[in-house]
Amino acid sequence: MKMTLRNVIIAPLCLFFSTQLSAQSDVIKQQGCDVKPFQISIDSLKQIYSDQGYSIVREASMTMESQYEMPIVVPMNEGTWYQFIFIGDPGSKLYEVRMFDWSEKQVVYKKNQWGEVDGNIITYNYVPKTTEYHMIKPVQVNKTKKKLCGYVLLLKKTSAGQTETAGK
Numbered sequence: 001m002k003m004t005l006r007n008v009i010i011a012p013l014c015l016f017f018s019t020q021l022s023a024q025s026d027v028i029k030q031q032g033c034d035v036k037p038f039q040i041s042i043d044s045l046k047q048i049y050s051d052q053g054y055s056i057v058r059e060a061s062m063t064m065e066s067q068y069e070m071p072i073v074v075p076m077n078e079g080t081w082y083q084f085i086f087i088g089d090p091g092s093k094l095y096e097v098r099m100f101d102w103s104e105k106q107v108v109y110k111k112n113q114w115g116e117v118d119g120n121i122i123t124y125n126y127v128p129k130t131t132e133y134h135m136i137k138p139v140q141v142n143k144t145k146k147k148l149c150g151y152v153l154l155l156k157k158t159s160a161g162q163t164e165t166a167g168k
Helices: 002-024 036-051 162-166
Strands: 054-065 072-076 082-087 094-100 106-113 121-126 132-141 147-157
Touching: 036 054, 036 082, 036 121, 036 147, 054 072, 054 132, 082 094, 094 121, 106 121, 132 147
Parallel strands: none
Antiparallel strands: 054 147, 072 132, 082 121, 082 147, 094 106, 094 132
């Protein structure tokens, strides 16, 4: 009797845990990547925006799949001046960033193609009309690589900055 009861309890538990483990492999998680090819651009952009009175809110490297958006959810405050920067793999042919407000209305759309002046860097500023979460969806298209590295940087204006105060 003890052996049967134990088997009745253990078998469903094993089944439960095995299905939980297999379900976890279907979850898409943001994973970092090597930003060495972007490091000079990252450092210079941070310096430029720091001089203009911006501070870093969030930054991350992320492994991306060609042609698939990588959603990023960020809280934003009404009336605050934000700067968003996306740096894609230099070998990609197309770079896009879309931003949506909480009601899923698209509030920003930027697109760069390989060979343009800005190339693999998309940057834009945004001032939200209300305090709410926003979803930012960068995507890049690469004909030769499936796995790509991307880097995002969200900054907010915290002071007047050196360049603005220098002329006053």
